[in-house]
Amino acid sequence: MSLVKKAPTIQDVARFAQVSTATVSRALSMPERVSDDTRQRVSDAIEATGYTLNQSARSLRQKTARTILVALPDIRNTFFANILDAVEREASARGYGVLVANRFSGDDPGRRIREYFISNRVDGLVLFDGSVDLEQLMILRTAPSPVPLVVACEEIPDSPFHTVKTDNAYAAERATRHLIELGHRRIAHIRGPDGNVLTSERQQGFAAALAQAGLPLHPEWLLEGGFAMEDGRAAAAAFLALPDRPTAVFTANDESAIGFLTALRGAGVECPRDVSVVGFDDIALAQHYVPPLTTMRQPCAAVGRLAAQALIDVIEGEPHSRVPRRMVLSSDLIIRASTAPRH
CATH class of the missing domain: 3.40.50.2300 (Response regulator)
Known part of the structure; x- marks a missing residue:
């Protein structure tokens, strides 16, 4: 009969580091609150025991999802591949996951967006779909808990959101x-x-x-x-x-x-x-x-990276993110064989 090895717990980490579980928790969530020596001991204990932080449970306790939502107008369009890759890389580097949704169509696309936030599945939205009605987005902005939102690629005219686009x-x-x-x-x-x-x-x-x-x-x-x-x-x-x-x-x-x-x-x-x-x-x-x-x-990679950066800055309350910015990037002419001088 095979035995299933029990996953290491925070108590195992505490015993190995010879500190309390509260100290381990503090070292993980607020590392600036513990000494360098204690932080190193906890880090060594995590590596030795193979402990993995349960991010879902942590998110529930902190009432955050550490996840951003990316809404696309057409997920079948290969144009978005490099953009999504850049969004995921930037989000991951800052400790966030990415959830992707296809076009918010129907009579009330704003309702679908709200559902993601009400259920605590996501903390913010990068919207690549310019067809969503501005009035519905403004409702999200003025709700009791405003939705952090960045618009990318398909600009929504007159919207008061951070925008990343090309000219x-x-x-x-x-x-x-x-x-x-x-x-x-x-x-x-x-x-x-x-x-x-x-x-x-x-x-x-x-x-x-x-x-x-x-x-x-x-x-x-x-x-x-x-x-x-x-x-x-x-x-x-x-x-x-x-x-x-x-x-x-x-x-x-x-x-x-x-x-x-x-x-x-x-x-x-x-x-x-x-x-x-x-x-x-x-x-x-x-x-x-x-x-x-x-x-x-x-510049797809730049669009994705800047959109993710802007959104996470808004989520985390960075001072420079309080005033919406409109970032307009340039495209390059790539000349290949489908064009030729007129005979």
């Missing part, structure tokens, strides 16, 4: 200007989803680049789309049906660009021979697609 309008302008510099004068744009702030900002940048170059913006060359590959494929059908096709296309993101290019290839239209294409985001697949995709690279 989408300028990045879209730079992407379009790249096509103009290659000699293209007939340029289309595949839009993001309706009602999304990123859609608006990136179309704004596209239009600004055309205006600066003295080029007209043809409404029929603003193709309906979204952020998924199937949206790009649908946009390709509309593009192929145009009687006078543009020679270049700026797409709202990489996934739609890849869907667009796949559909074009199936119709015998080659990139960049027949049309140059620029994406946005620089997801992992972008450099491995054929042809490798020219795109605007967002």
Whole structure:
């Protein structure tokens, strides 16, 4: 018969260190309250016994979860992979776990958010979903126990929260200007989803680049789309049906660009021979697609790290976090084989 080894307890640590259990607890929760010698003895005892702090029980006693919630608009979108990795790394370094939730849809997304906090599952929220109504978020902010909240990527206009984003309008302008510099004068744009702030900002940048170059913006060359590959494929059908096709296309993101290019290839239209294409985001697949995709690279790791830092600073009451900050990061143009000079 096999014997199950009993997990070491705080009493085992206390006996090994020759101190009281209260001293062990104090050394773990308030190390500044014990002497260097005592702290070292407790540390040695923990290592010798293999004791592991029960963080869940500790959280219940302190009425904190040591966990942050990350809410995404679409968990299937690979763009968020590097951001989530950076959030988790920063949170872990500061002693926090991460819980991920998909789009807060429905009539009352604010209710779903509140449920996480009422049940003491999380201490704060990084919101990547700009579709959540500002009024519902303001209710969270003015509740008896205000919810620490940071908005990232998809900015919510006029919100009084810390915000971390990239300059989408300028990045879209730079992407379009790249096509103009290659000699293209007939340029289309595949839009993001309706009602999304990123859609608006990136179309704004596209239009600004055309205006600066003295080029007209043809409404029929603003193709309906979204952020998924199937949206790009649908946009390709509309593009192929145009009687006078543009020679270049700026797409709202990489996934739609890849869907667009796949559909074009199936119709015998080659990139960049027949049309140059620029994406946005620089997801992992972008450099491995054929042809490798020219795109605007967002600083995803920096967005995730800064968003997590800002939220945990708010949770822990850091003085510098009391005034909301708006952090706007720059994207880089990554030139690959999907764009070429106009013949």
